[in-house]
Amino acid sequence: MPAHTFLPASAPLTGRIAVPGDKSISHRALMFAGLTVGRSTIAGLLEGEDVLATAAAMRAFGARVERLEDGAWVVDGAGLGSLLEPAQALDMGNSGTSTRLLMGLVASHGITATFTGDASLSRRPMERVITPLARMGAAINASPGGTLPLMMRGALPAVPITYRLPVASAQVKSAVLLAGLNTPGITRVIEPVPTRDHTERMLEGFGARLEIGEEGGEKVIDIHGEADLTPLDVTVPGDPSSAAFFMVAASIVPGSDLVIENVGMNPTRAGLVEALRQMGAEITEENPREVGGEPVADLRVRHAHLKGAEIDPALGPAMIDEFPAFFVAAAMAEGTTTTSGLEELRVKESDRLAAMAAALTLAGARAEEHEDGLVIHGSGGEPLPGTPEGAEVATHLDHRIAMSMAVAGLASRSGVAIDDTGPIATSFPGFASLLEEAAAQPQSSPGRKSEIPG
Structure with missing residues (x-):
């Protein structure tokens, strides 16, 4: 322009x-609704390019995502554990949130996905997400420096881990929790410094089982895997x-x-x-x-x-x-x-x-x-x-x-x-x-x- x-x-x-x-909540509403079996409605969704990239990715994973004439969005979920393998690379545009959280979803599904982005996103570090997801069993091939384009193959079953965040990052926390959704057992994230908690709040709303506590002054989040998510109507x-x-x-x-x-x-x-x-x-x-x-x-x-x-x-x-x-x-x-x-x-x-x-x-x-x-x-x-x-x-x-x-x-x-x-x-x-x-x-x-x- x-x-x-x-x-x-x-x-x-x-x-x-x-x-x-809210952009953070809009991303998560689309993703979590896409993991249910049934229909969710979302009112007030941000219709910026970043969120639309998430909507396109969820369609590629098999969810049905549509905007109604009144501005509300409806999502018919593909079901946790039933994501389809995307037929082509997922273009994340400029959205780091889309990329990192969706990598978490792929990590515990037995599918392969390739993530691409614009020039700005392709310079942003993904190693902070790659490290814990690889520990859970995902195979990830990134560009030099741990950047996009990046191809990953999810593990099925993935391995539950306990992961202490080395940097305060809601995106890394969320990626590990999302990988834990389809992983047998309990996946634990330890947060030395609290970050935005939209993922925890909304996952509980969609029916996931989380236990949130504190140990030694640090926030501890346990998520129980092989979750059964239920549809939810969300107002953003x-x-x-x-x-x-x-x-x-x-x-x-x-x-x-x-x-x-x-x-x-x-x-x-x-x-x-x-x-x-x-x-x-x-x-x-x-x-x-x-x-x-x-x-x-x-x-x-x-x-x-x-x-x-x-x-x-x-x-x-x-x-x-x-x-x-x-x-x-x-x-x-x-x-x-x-x-x-x-x-x-x-x-x-x-x-x-x-x-x-x-x-x-x-x-x-x-x-x-x-x-x-x-x-x-x-x-x-x-x-x-x-x-x-x-x-x-x-x-x-x-x-x-x-x-x-x-x-x-x-x-x-x-x-x-x-x-x-x-x-x-x-x-x-x-x-x-x-x-x-x-x-x-x-x-x-x-x-x-x-x-x-x-």
Whole structure:
């Protein structure tokens, strides 16, 4: 896609908006429904390219996956233990979640599958998933460096293992648990640092038997194999990672008073709210409730004078995908914000530490890149200069870099030019139009609702 310049906000962000469904939950709903025998319905599914890659893969494994006219999705499962061998390579596009979780599914089925992806995904490390799945008996042939393209042959039966996660990764945890679903006996995962728990919550909803406890201060998850999953109707809450951009935008654009409806508030995903509040953000949770086993609330966000803070590395796993947006908030704060313990950001869709340091610097912010985090010296609320004429932020095919710098453009003097907005479609179709609409509405009380285009 051609470059796009995101201009300063013409007005405060006001009204009520709804962001797309949670990407992590959308992936899992399609996969788990595809492992049942019977029909599940999914409301609020995120229809970005990453999730559609998961839907296509589940069809290749034998599930029937369809979108209805009312926007709901129905899945007629292929049945755990009955997955078909895909007739051709599974194109994962840019989706690391699809790739790693589906590798877990294949690992305990006696089928062969080949995984491919785009240039960005093909640089991302798969060794962290390959290691435990190989211990369970899967035969895996990856490209040099443990990357895609990758071919694997599942083991039938697979071998149950006890696996202690060497890095905090919900994707690795989920891959091992999914492999354990069709493995005789009990597969155990030990988590030294808690990560998002959507897999555990939803698997129990679909009828899997899990035992979750703690040993020596570490979370221990046991999953009983040869499970009998039953169909489930799932309602997907709004994605907190998508809401993050609007939380930051409303916090830094003067006069803003914005309500973001139906946002998932799972404690393992709500780190950004806590970090922004540490900086003085005005974020209140209205109408808290539970939807499909997940805590949900409407978030009212008002402009605030942010102050720099030192972010506890322990908060990292609960906001790992939201750091690019958070860095923009830090760039607008008064004083210095320090982050550390974020080596994981170097192996996302891009090296997000390097990419955001370069992008913010180009837009006129003061950002220092360190091995495991960024130190950002804020503007004290003064608008950033914006990108110089003719200069464009390099997004490195990373949707979160693109969206974060779009938000930075709202709080700049001359706007921020982005080299490619195409990657945004992987997770948030309609982002640009919703952002510009919210930023162009006449100031009023937050009573009007805007939604992303269908």
